[in-house]
Every structure is written in C-alpha cells, then in structure tokens.
Amino acid sequence: xxxxxxxxxxxxxxxxxxxxxxxxxxxxxxxxxxxxxxxxxxxxxxxxxxxxxxxxxxxxxxxxxxxxxxxxxxxxxxxxxxxxxxxxxxxxxxxxxxxxxxxxxxxxxxxxxxxxxxxxxxxxxxxxxxxxxxxxxxxxxxxxxxxxxxxxxxxxxxxxxxxxxxxxxxxxxxxxxxxxxxxxxxxxxxxxxxxxxxxxxxxxxxxxxxxxxxxxxxxxxxxxxxxxxxxxxxxxxxxxxxxxxxxxxxxxxxxxxxxxxxxxxxxxxxxxxxxxxxxxxxxxxxxxxxxxxxxxxxxxxxxxxxxxxxxxxxxxxxxxxxxxxxxxxxxxxxxxxxxxxxxxxxxxxxxxxxxxxxxxxxxxxxxxxxxxxxxxxxxxxxxxxxxxxxxxxxxxxxxxxxxxxxxxxxxxxxxxxxxxxxxxxxxxxxxxxxxxxxxxxxxxxxxxxxxxxxxxxxxxxxxxxxx
Ligand code: ARG
Numbered sequence: 001x002x003x004x005x006x007x008x009x010x011x012x013x014x015x016x017x018x019x020x021x022x023x024x025x026x027x028x029x030x031x032x033x034x035x036x037x038x039x040x041x042x043x044x045x046x047x048x049x050x051x052x053x054x055x056x057x058x059x060x061x062x063x064x065x066x067x068x069x070x071x072x073x074x075x076x077x078x079x080x081x082x083x084x085x086x087x088x089x090x091x092x093x094x095x096x097x098x099x100x101x102x103x104x105x106x107x108x109x110x111x112x113x114x115x116x117x118x119x120x121x122x123x124x125x126x127x128x129x130x131x132x133x134x135x136x137x138x139x140x141x142x143x144x145x146x147x148x149x150x151x152x153x154x155x156x157x158x159x160x161x162x163x164x165x166x167x168x169x170x171x172x173x174x175x176x177x178x179x180x181x182x183x184x185x186x187x188x189x190x191x192x193x194x195x196x197x198x199x200x201x202x203x204x205x206x207x208x209x210x211x212x213x214x215x216x217x218x219x220x221x222x223x224x225x226x227x228x229x230x231x232x233x234x235x236x237x238x239x240x241x242x243x244x245x246x247x248x249x250x251x252x253x254x255x256x257x258x259x260x261x262x263x264x265x266x267x268x269x270x271x272x273x274x275x276x277x278x279x280x281x282x283x284x285x286x287x288x289x290x291x292x293x294x295x296x297x298x299x300x301x302x303x304x305x306x307x308x309x310x311x312x313x314x315x316x317x318x319x320x321x322x323x324x325x326x327x328x329x330x331x332x333x334x335x336x337x338x339x340x341x342x343x344x345x346x347x348x349x350x351x352x353x354x355x356x357x358x359x360x361x362x363x364x365x366x367x368x369x370x371x372x373x374x375x376x377x378x379x380x381x382x383x384x385x386x387x388x389x390x391x392x393x394x395x396x397x398x399x400x401x402x403x404x405x406x407x408x409x410x411x412x413x414x415x416x417x418x419x420x421x422x423x424x425x426x427x428x429x430x431x432x433x434x435x436x437x438x439x440x441x442x443x444x445x446x447x448x449x450x451x452x453x454x455x456x457x458x459x460x461x462x463x464x465x466x467x
Contacts, residue, residue: 036338054216069111080100117238119206144351151355172439174365182460244333258301259302374438375399
C-alpha cells in the first residue's frame with residue numbers, strides 16, 4: 001500500500017494520519033474483514049442514517065448537511081445493492097460505506113463519523129442483523145416443528161416399539177415418537193425469543209469506549225433503529241457479545257436436537273429397520289451401487305451439527321480472558337455466528353421437507369413389535385392382583401427366559417406356564433397381549449393413550465401458532 005498521508009488516501013481510509021508508512025501486504029490481508037462483514041452493509045447504512053439524524057438533532061451538523069448525508073447514503077445503498085462491493089478493496093464494510101459516501105456526497109461525508117467509533121458502529125450493525133437472524137432461525141425451527149406435528153397427526157394409529165439403550169422397550173404410538181422430537185425444538189424456539197430480548201439493546205452512542213461527547217439523543221436513535229433498550233455502560237456496550245454466545249448456543253443445541261432426530265431417521269430408514277421411507281426428493285443414490293437409497297439429508301444434518309458446536313466453542317474461547325472493552329479479537333465473532341445461522345437456515349428446511357414427505361412402512365413397524373415389549377405390562381398385571389412389583393418383575397423375568405429358551409414369544413407360553421410361575425395368573429392374562437391395550441393403559445398426561453396423545457397434539461398445535 002502506498003503513502004497513507006497523500007490526499008487521496010486520506011479520503012478512503014478511516015485512519016492513517018499518525019502513520020508514516022502503509023501496511024505490509026500480509027498485515028493488510030490479516031486486517032481485512034470485508035469479505036465477511038460485507039453482509040452487514042444494509043445495517044451499516046441504516047445505522048449511519050440514524051446517526052446523521054441524531055447529529056443534526058443535537059445541532060452537531062446542519063440540517064442541510066444531514067440531508068446531503070442521507071441522500072448520499074441512499075445512493076451508496078443503491079450501488080451496494082447493485083453489487084458494488086464485489087471489487088472493493090476496503091478494510092471493512094464501514095470503510096467501504098464511507099469511501100462510497102465521499103464519492104456520492106463529497107466532503108460532507110467526513111462529518112458522519114463525528115462522535116462515533118467503529119466499535120459502537122459494528123456492535124450496532126451486528127445487533128441489527130442479529131434481531132433479523134434470530135427471527136429467521138425461529139421461523140425455520142417452527143417449520144421443522146410443523147413438519148413433526150404433521151407427521152405425528154398421520155401416525156396416531158400406528159403402534160411402534162419405543163427404544164431405550166436402542167433395545168426394544170415398550171410399545172408407543174408412532175405419533176408419540178414424532179412429538180418426542182417436537183418438544184426439544186419448541187424449547188429452542190422459546191430460547192430464541194429470550195435471546196432476542198438481549199440482542200435488542202442499542203450500543204450506538206457509546207463511541208470507542210467512553211461514550212459520545214456530543215448531545216446525541218440516544219433514545220431517539222433507539223426508537224428509530226427499532227431497539228427495545230439502551231445499553232447502560234459504554235465500556236460494556238462496545239464489547240458485549242453475550243448475545244452472540246447465546247445465539248450460537250441455541251444453534252449448537254438445536255444442532256444436537258437435529259442430529260438426534262437425523263440419527264433416528266437414518267436408523268429407521270435402514271434395511272434392518274425399514275420403518276420409515278424418505279421420499280425420492282430427499283434421498284440420494286450411490287455412484288457405484290445401483291440399489292442404494294441413501295438418507296443423505298439426515299446424515300448431512302447430523303454432520304452439520306458438528307460445526308454448530310464448534311462455532312460455540314470458538315466463540316467462548318475468543319472472549320475468554322480479554323481485557324475490558326473492545327479488543328480486535330472480537331472481530332472474529334461475525335464469521336462464526338454467520339456460519340451458525342447459515343448452517344441452521346440450510347439444514348432445518350431440508351429436514352422439514354424430508355419429514356413432510358416421509359412414509360411409514362406399517363408392516364415393517366408391526367414386525368418390530370415382539371411380545372417381550374409387553375413384559376412390563378405382564379408384571380403390572382400381577383401388581384393389579386396384589387403382587388408387589390419387585391416380585392412380579394422377578395416372576396416375569398423368569399417367564400421371559402423360559403420363552404426365550406423355548407424359542408417362542410411370551411404370548412405363546414401355555415396357560416400352565418403362567419400358573420406355575422404364580423398362582424395369581426388367570427386365563428385373563430391373555431388380555432395383556434394387545435398392543436392397543438398397552439398404549440391405552442398409559443392414560444396419564446404425557447402418556448401414549450389416545451386421549452393423552454390428542455391433548456399433546458393439540459398443545460403442540462397451539463405452540464406452533466404461538467410467536
Ligand atoms: N471490523 C471491526 C470489528 O468487526 C470493526 C471495529 C474495528 N474497531 C477498531 N478499533 N479497529 O470488530
């Protein structure tokens with residue numbers, strides 16, 4: 001880079017007066033953030049427009065100057081919207097906007113940065129972007145919730161094995177399984193709404209670290225930019241990235257939820273399970289094996305969750321140990337959070353589409369039900385006849401072993417086998433061997449009975465409609 005004291009240079013860089021020599025090329029490369037922060041240009045224009053008005057409101061610049069700045073910023077926005085940034089070599093988005101403003105408005109451009117620093121400017125831009133991002137992510141999560149709800153609505157009458165430790169455990173309605181994935185994402189939506197409150201805090205007016213020395217009405221600024229509150233401390237305001245961590249955390253947690261759902265889809269779609277079939281539009285083939293039908297949508301979702309966790313860890317590491325207030329390290333925050341939001345906006349709709357179009361294979365699901373899933377119900381049968389549960393557990397355990405040794409299902413044991421096991425067994429024990437009865441027996445709220453499930457579906461529907 002050439003002479004920074006030259007007059008043309010003075011107008012394009014935001015700083016340089018105290019330097020004799022330009023930056024080394026490798027330093028320039030490290031210093032540059034434009035490729036990442038260019039996406040904040042609409043927010044940078046909005047923040048600058050509000051700042052120009054605030055300066056005029058405080059009598060710091062004349063109304064004519066304000067109007068010239070506003071008109072210039074409009075033209076800068078048009079140029080950026082038309083792709084002006086593609087060839088730009090500026091250090092960051094703030095430098096780019098200011099350089100273009102000089103081109104559009106002339107020397108008055110030099111008045112815009114009065115009482116403002118890139119420290120409060122970038123915090124403001126990023127938060128403006130964050131409020132919008134949190135809403136977009138929230139809508140995408142809602143889309144996935146809607147897909148799970150609709151899959152559940154189609155699966156009330158299908159009874160499947162529920163697993164713990166990936167071992168067949170007890171029968172449940174397939175809708176219950178689908179909704180078991182709904183609630184984690186519903187909690188993510190609530191978390192996002194809470195983070196939103198903490199994003200919507202205006203740092204502008206904090207200057208570099210100590211606040212603006214000009215009579216700026218920060219509350220007018222706040223309203224104009226649509227923030228809910230004002231930051232309370234300028235030193236904190238320019239470096240507070242708590243909301244970035246929080247949003248990255250919700251992203252990482254949603255990623256964990258996505259990857260667990262994805263894992264179920266991969267398993268259920270395998271030849272071994274064959275429970276659920278993803279539509280052609282969400283499946284991929286193999287370049288070598290013509291028979292393959294791969295659940296890449298789920299595998300990619302599971303894989304993408306890794307970077308969501310990674311971004312959170314990188315962000316926390318970035319902040320840890322920094323001295324008070326703004327430090328350049330913080331610039332790294334944007335690339336990481338942008339990646340988390342991009343990843344979520346890419347993954348959530350694809351998985352939602354896959355669920356919307358997934359089809360159960362009822363025969364394969366039914367084949368996954370074996371009598372052993374009713375062992376608990378058999379123990380409960382004895383409990384209802386007065387046998388203490390610990391005892392009935394032991395007795396049924398022996399029956400399960402016997403059935404296993406004889407190579408048949410529990411229900412295929414003769415009446416005599418039951419009578420030998422305990423005198424409380426009567427012929428009505430046969431009634432235990434009904435999937436429908438087993439799921440209906442669990443009528444507590446949150447259970448598998450039709451009534452309980454319909455309430456759950458309704459509540460999930462209400463949550464879907466809630467903001
Ligand atoms: N690109 C910078 C960031 O994102 C803008 C703030 C720069 N401030 C500074 N004092 N160099 O953090």
